[in-house]
Amino acid sequence: MSTSAAFQRARRPEQKQQREDAILGAARELALEHGVRNVSLNDIAARIGIHKSALLRYFETREQIFLYLTAAAWLDWGRALHAGLDGVSPGSAGSAGSAGSAGSAGSAGLVADVVARSFTDRPLLCDLIPHTALNLERNVSAEAVRRYKLTSLGVISDAAGVVHRVLPDLTGDECREFVSAMASLAGALWQIANPPPALADLYRSDPELAHACVDLTPRLRRTAAILLAGLIPSRTPD
Amino acid sequence: MSTSAAFQRARRPEQKQQREDAILGAARELALEHGVRNVSLNDIAARIGIHKSALLRYFETREQIFLYLTAAAWLDWGRALHAGLDGVSPGSAGSAGSAGSAGSAGSAGLVADVVARSFTDRPLLCDLIPHTALNLERNVSAEAVRRYKLTSLGVISDAAGVVHRVLPDLTGDECREFVSAMASLAGALWQIANPPPALADLYRSDPELAHACVDLTPRLRRTAAILLAGLIPSRTPD
Numbered sequence: 001m002s003t004s005a006a007f008q009r010a011r012r013p014e015q016k017q018q019r020e021d022a023i024l025g026a027a028r029e030l031a032l033e034h035g036v037r038n039v040s041l042n043d044i045a046a047r048i049g050i051h052k053s054a055l056l057r058y059f060e061t062r063e064q065i066f067l068y069l070t071a072a073a074w075l076d077w078g079r080a081l082h083a084g085l086d087g088v089s090p091g092s093a094g095s096a097g098s099a100g101s102a103g104s105a106g107s108a109g110l111v112a113d114v115v116a117r118s119f120t121d122r123p124l125l126c127d128l129i130p131h132t133a134l135n136l137e138r139n140v141s142a143e144a145v146r147r148y149k150l151t152s153l154g155v156i157s158d159a160a161g162v163v164h165r166v167l168p169d170l171t172g173d174e175c176r177e178f179v180s181a182m183a184s185l186a187g188a189l190w191q192i193a194n195p196p197p198a199l200a201d202l203y204r205s206d207p208e209l210a211h212a213c214v215d216l217t218p219r220l221r222r223t224a225a226i227l228l229a230g231l232i233p234s235r236t237p238d
Numbered sequence: 239m240s241t242s243a244a245f246q247r248a249r250r251p252e253q254k255q256q257r258e259d260a261i262l263g264a265a266r267e268l269a270l271e272h273g274v275r276n277v278s279l280n281d282i283a284a285r286i287g288i289h290k291s292a293l294l295r296y297f298e299t300r301e302q303i304f305l306y307l308t309a310a311a312w313l314d315w316g317r318a319l320h321a322g323l324d325g326v327s328p329g330s331a332g333s334a335g336s337a338g339s340a341g342s343a344g345s346a347g348l349v350a351d352v353v354a355r356s357f358t359d360r361p362l363l364c365d366l367i368p369h370t371a372l373n374l375e376r377n378v379s380a381e382a383v384r385r386y387k388l389t390s391l392g393v394i395s396d397a398a399g400v401v402h403r404v405l406p407d408l409t410g411d412e413c414r415e416f417v418s419a420m421a422s423l424a425g426a427l428w429q430i431a432n433p434p435p436a437l438a439d440l441y442r443s444d445p446e447l448a449h450a451c452v453d454l455t456p457r458l459r460r461t462a463a464i465l466l467a468g469l470i471p472s473r474t475p476d
Contacts, residue, residue, distance in 0.1 A: 037372060094471060130368050133429035134275060142436040149440070149447055181461055184426035185419060191371035192422075198380040202387070209387055222472075223419055230468025233332060234460075 020058050022048050024072075027065045028124060035194075036066060036127045063139035070132055071151040073125035077118055078155040084114035085162050093167045093228045107166050112224035115163075115179070119186035120217045127194075129187025156180060167228070174231045178224075185223055189214050258296050260286050262310075265303045266362060273432075274304060274365045301377035308370055309389040311363035315356055316393040322352035323400050331405045331466045345404050350462035353401075353417070357424035358455045365432075367425025394418060405466070412469045416462075423461055427452050 026047035030039040041062045045052045059065045091107025119126055128136075132152075137145050160176040167175070193216040195203065203213050264285035268277040279300045283290045297303045329345025357364055366374075370390075375383050398414035405413070431454040433441065441451050 037376070130372055130426065130429075133426070133433075134368055134372065137437055138275070138434045142440060145437055146440050146444065146447070149437075149450055153447065153450055177460070177464075181423065184430075185422055188368065188371070188422035188426050191368075195371075196376045199375055199383055199387075202380060202384050206384065209384070209391065212387055212391055222415070225472040226415075226468040227464055228468065229472035230464040230466065233471065234463040234467035 016058070023055060023058055023065060024068055028069055031066070031069070031127065032124055036124075036131050041065075060141060060144065061139050063136045064141075064144050066128060066131065067136045067140055067144060067148045069124070070128045070136065071148050073122060073128060074152045074155040077122055077125055078158055080118045080121070081114065081159050081162050084118065085111065085166055088114075088166050090166055090168050093170050093232055108228045109225065111163055111166055112221050112228060115182055115224050116217055116221035119182070119190070119220060123190070123194075126186050126190030129183060130191060156183070170228075170231055178227050178231065181227060182220070182224055186220055189216055189219060193219075254296070261293060261296055261303060262306055266307055269304070269307070269365065270362055274362075274369050279303075298379060298382065299377050301374045302379075302382050304366060304369065305374045305378055305382060305386045307362070308366045308374065309386050311360060311366060312390045312393040315360055315363055316396055318356045318359070319352065319397050319400050322356065323349065323404055326352075326404050328404055328406050331408050331470055346466045347463065349401055349404055350459050350466060353420055353462050354455055354459035357420070357428070357458060361428070361432075364424050364428030367421060368429060370425075394421070408466075408469055416465050416469065419465060420458070420462055424458055427454055427457055431457075 023044060027039060027044045030043055030047060039062075041052050041055060044062075044065065045055045059068075088107060088110050093108050094106075137148070140148075156176065156179055159179045160172060163175040163179060164170060164172050170178070192212070193214040203209050261282060265277060265282045268281055268285060272281075277300075279290050279293060282300075282303065283293045297306075326345060326348050331346050332344075375386070378386075394414065394417055397417045398410060401413040401417060402408060402410050408416070430450070431452040441447050
């Protein structure tokens with residue numbers, strides 16, 4: 001069956017959906033194998049055995065494909081946050097510090113743990129986060145970026161609500177501030193924690209560069225605990 | 239004078255330096271005008287009137303040019319931090335919250351102010367930060383990335399020392415953690431605060447998207463205050 005015959009068949013709605021799913025699946029696999037930065041439209045087309053021009057009938061640009069994957073990754077992340085926190089008893093945001101000691105993790109410590117792991121368990125989401133503002137949102141139509149933004153902001157709002165239920169002494173805005181800061185940091189630190197081979201070699205061989213290594217999960221967990229512990233004491237009196 | 243004649247002359251050490259400075263100056267101007275992401279080697283070569291192949295005699299890649307600019311931007315940032323904080327009296331990290339009220343800014347509030355402005359006054363540095371781990375460190379030689387890392391880590395260490403002098407109740411490691419987190423956040427939030435035109439239009443026209451706007455200086459200042467206020471209460475008892 002030739003590519004153009006396959007494309008004809010794919011004009012039926014369910015086949016169009018199958019083709020879109022195949023494109024997204026190939027992009028996801030390639031991004032996990034090689035990093036988002038290294039995946040081109042040609043790579044995606046080659047993985048599913050179609051020509052790049054056929055692929056462009058389903059998605060505007062390479063960036064639109066990755067923006068779809070980012071939206072899906074945010075939705076999956078939001079579900080993980082619910083799964084990790086919906087059963088946690090409410091407590092105080094000031095209880096994060098004691099979470100390191102055995103058995104005495106406060107509610108804030110649990111929030112810090114679950115939020116840190118929600119990112120580190122999702123390497124594709126972490127890789128995609130910095131690409132979003134830097135590249136993905138800039139090479140798609142206004143309608144595509146609008147749909148993406150409504151999805152990602154909806155997930156962040158919902159996640160802030162999940163945190164707020166567990167830590168009711170924070171305000172809703174503070175919970176959103178916490179979740180947003182953690183997302184930005186997860187994206188930035190993931191890139192640093194996953195250096196290219198030449199840089200990883202340098203980190204191993206040069207003691208002067210040892211500082212530059214980032215152990216992602218403990219670093220994110222620690223930053224989450226700092227932010228949660230700081231939100232109330234840093235309130236301005238107005 | 240032809241390009242090749244100019245190149246011949248540029249082999250004298252002082253002329254080579256002049257040529258390198260011209261390349262870096264053109265890259266900096268173009269990046270400030272159009273954003274780092276939009277500046278190619280061809281753009282830089284065209285701005286100074288040489289051919290791309292001549293430019294590649296001075297720098298390995300586009301990424302090496304921007305890595306040089308990033309190192310220079312970090313050194314400039316470090317000087318600004320000294321200028322803003324060397325005269326500040328030591329105080330407590332818990333004093334950031336009261337900085338909003340007139341005349342009563344504590345030492346931590348001053349640190350939060352100075353650190354936030356040190357980034358927002360430097361749009362090129364903010365733009366370069368996320369590009370560094372994502373792109374720049376990946377497309378240069380091991381020696382170039384090593385030199386860059388030693389410079390940037392040296393500046394971060396020195397900056398941590400500046401903060402530590404003002405807030406001696408923090409540990410040196412906590413000050414480094416604070417400075418590193420602020421750098422990652424400044425880079426991530428700057429991209430969000432400077433959206434492409436289509437996205438800026440959406441933010442203005444769609445109330446559902448109003449949450450997505452970031453006002454960079456107050457957001458960074460607030461996050462700095464949260465981090466400083468949270469470092470001590472979130473210490474784990476070990």
